[in-house]
Amino acid sequence: MNAWLWSHVDAFVTTLGRLVRTPVATLLNVGVLGIALALPTGLYVALANVQGHAQALAANPRLSVFLALDAGRTEITQTRTQLREHPGVGSVRYVSRDEALRQLKTRAGLADVVDSLAENPLPDAFVVQPRDAAPQALEQLRDELRGWPKVAHVQLDAMWARRLEAALRLARLAVWLLATLFAFALVAVTFNTIRLQILTRREEIEVAKLIGATDPFIRRPLLYFGAMQGLAGGLAAWAIVAISLYWLNGGLAALSQLYDTPLELQQLTPEDGLSLLLFSAVLGWFGAWLSVNQHLARLDLR
Amino acid sequence: MISFSKIWKRYPGGLEALRNITFTIEASEMVFITGHSGAGKSTLLKLTAAIERPSGGSIIVNGQNVGALRPGAIPYLRRNFGLMFQDHKLLFDRNAFENVMLPLHVNGFERREAARRVRAALDKVGLLAKEKAYPITLSGGEQQRLAIARAIVHRPAILLADEPTGNLDAGYAADIGELFRSFNQVGVTVVVATHDEALAARLQPRVVALKAGVVVS
Numbered sequence: 001m002n003a004w005l006w007s008h009v010d011a012f013v014t015t016l017g018r019l020v021r022t023p024v025a026t027l028l029n030v031g032v033l034g035i036a037l038a039l040p041t042g043l044y045v046a047l048a049n050v051q052g053h054a055q056a057l058a059a060n061p062r063l064s065v066f067l068a069l070d071a072g073r074t075e076i077t078q079t080r081t082q083l084r085e086h087p088g089v090g091s092v093r094y095v096s097r098d099e100a101l102r103q104l105k106t107r108a109g110l111a112d113v114v115d116s117l118a119e120n121p122l123p124d125a126f127v128v129q130p131r132d133a134a135p136q137a138l139e140q141l142r143d144e145l146r147g148w149p150k151v152a153h154v155q156l157d158a159m160w161a162r163r164l165e166a167a168l169r170l171a172r173l174a175v176w177l178l179a180t181l182f183a184f185a186l187v188a189v190t191f192n193t194i195r196l197q198i199l200t201r202r203e204e205i206e207v208a209k210l211i212g213a214t215d216p217f218i219r220r221p222l223l224y225f226g227a228m229q230g231l232a233g234g235l236a237a238w239a240i241v242a243i244s245l246y247w248l249n250g251g252l253a254a255l256s257q258l259y260d261t262p263l264e265l266q267q268l269t270p271e272d273g274l275s276l277l278l279f280s281a282v283l284g285w286f287g288a289w290l291s292v293n294q295h296l297a298r299l300d301l302r
Numbered sequence: 303m304i305s306f307s308k309i310w311k312r313y314p315g316g317l318e319a320l321r322n323i324t325f326t327i328e329a330s331e332m333v334f335i336t337g338h339s340g341a342g343k344s345t346l347l348k349l350t351a352a353i354e355r356p357s358g359g360s361i362i363v364n365g366q367n368v369g370a371l372r373p374g375a376i377p378y379l380r381r382n383f384g385l386m387f388q389d390h391k392l393l394f395d396r397n398a399f400e401n402v403m404l405p406l407h408v409n410g411f412e413r414r415e416a417a418r419r420v421r422a423a424l425d426k427v428g429l430l431a432k433e434k435a436y437p438i439t440l441s442g443g444e445q446q447r448l449a450i451a452r453a454i455v456h457r458p459a460i461l462l463a464d465e466p467t468g469n470l471d472a473g474y475a476a477d478i479g480e481l482f483r484s485f486n487q488v489g490v491t492v493v494v495a496t497h498d499e500a501l502a503a504r505l506q507p508r509v510v511a512l513k514a515g516v517v518v519s
Contacts, residue, residue: 003410006412007410010407203391204393206391207391207393207404208404210385211381211385211404211408212377212378212379212380212381212383213408214374214377214378215373215377217377
């Protein structure tokens with residue numbers, strides 16, 4: 001057990017030494033892996049940010065409840081009380097038909113049209129702020145209000161939120177597609193690095209086998225190499241994304257002053273960052289494993 | 303300790319390197335396998351260390367049938383041997399100390415104990431002062447002695463040497479011979495494949511002579 005642990009520590013230290021002793025090659029490899037991983041990661045972070053803002057916007061969807069044209073004063077009052085007492089309703093604002101017409105008049109170009117009307121065609125209406133913003137709850141509320149007496153029409157202003165949802169779903173798909181492609185690239189890069197390692201260390205591997213080294217003994221440092229290179233690539237990707245966001249936030253600060261709303265891009269969460277590291281290390285290990293299996297078997301002793 | 307029975311080795315293309323070889327090497331024996339180039343000396347050593355497999359017959363080392371070992375067991379068989387190769391196979395990107403360290407590393411020795419053994423082995427072959435030297439800076443004789451140190455550092459029971467004095471002058475060859483004699487005196491089985499008759503005359507070992515793949519004496 002102890003010897004086994006030692007051999008792992010030893011492989012780890014040896015590998016670290018190899019990485020450090022060829023700094024340029026290591027830096028370039030890690031750079032390639034870092035950039036490859038930074039693209040899907042960056043898109044993922046951007047998406048998470050858009051999603052955050054979209055959710056904030058979609059958090060207060062409204063229902064417009066239009067009454068029938070023949071609804072009288074008592075019926076309006078009754079509906080208002082009914083709405084206020086409904087458990088699914090947060091707040092209610094009454095918009096009378098006269099007020100609605102006034103608002104319409106203020107819109108440029110519509111004043112003449114409105115003036116030419118013989119009578120006010122607009123119904124009385126309520127703008128309802130629901131308590132629960134979930135799409136299903138909204139639809140349920142809409143269907144319920146539709147059935148009330150003297151309610152002519154209920155409009156749910158959530159279509160745009162659904163469209164955004166669909167667009168985001170598509171973007172998420174794109175992230176996964178990109179992540180898969182770049183994961184393949186990471187495996188390929190590691191595969192080649194390990195192949196070169198085996199070729200340049202061919203003599204050493206051969207001698208080690210001749211004097212009784214087991215296959216795991218020969219494999220171990222190579223697998224460590226793949227995993228550590230992958231891990232370093234993951235770290236580089238995290239750093240690239242973090243620095244990019246930091247820069248973008250600097251630019252956004254000016255924009256946010258002009259619009260008078262706080263705009264700030266959120267960084268990768270620690271959980272997501274650690275997942276990225278794990279993912280890249282495992283892929284590196286996998287690339288090395290493939291390479292070792294391919295090339296060590298072909299290494300014949302003479 | 304090592305017994306060959308009815309060993310045949312055919313290479314693709316029909317070359318028969320060994321034909322019906324049968325003999326036994328006892329523990330603590332010193333055996334020279336002699337013959338001209340191409341007589342099959344190296345092939346016999348390679349079969350013994352499971353570097354190649356026989357086409358027929360069996361080789362028993364310490365009770366194990368070498369030709370029938372599964373691949374996972376071969377490394378453990380090889381740890382019984384100290385191997386010296388014709389081209390000595392030293393690693394030129396490592397110094398003398400690190401070269402001799404390799405077998406101990408492979409065998410999983412603890413570092414401090416390993417370092418002690420490496421120095422003992424280097425001392426034995428007279429290279430202790432050159433532990434930091436790289437093989438390229440050593441003379442032919444020194445390189446060969448370094449190869450011996452690497453072969454014996456893990457204290458194997460059997461030393462297998464292929465042409466250990468191949469291209470050394472007489473003085474160096476005599477040094478190597480004395481080292482073999484001293485290992486043999488402490489109980490190591492020494493098997494040497496060589497065509498160096500002077501070395502054989504000096505050490506007076508048991509001689510197995512091969513000619514065209516057949517034992518002739």
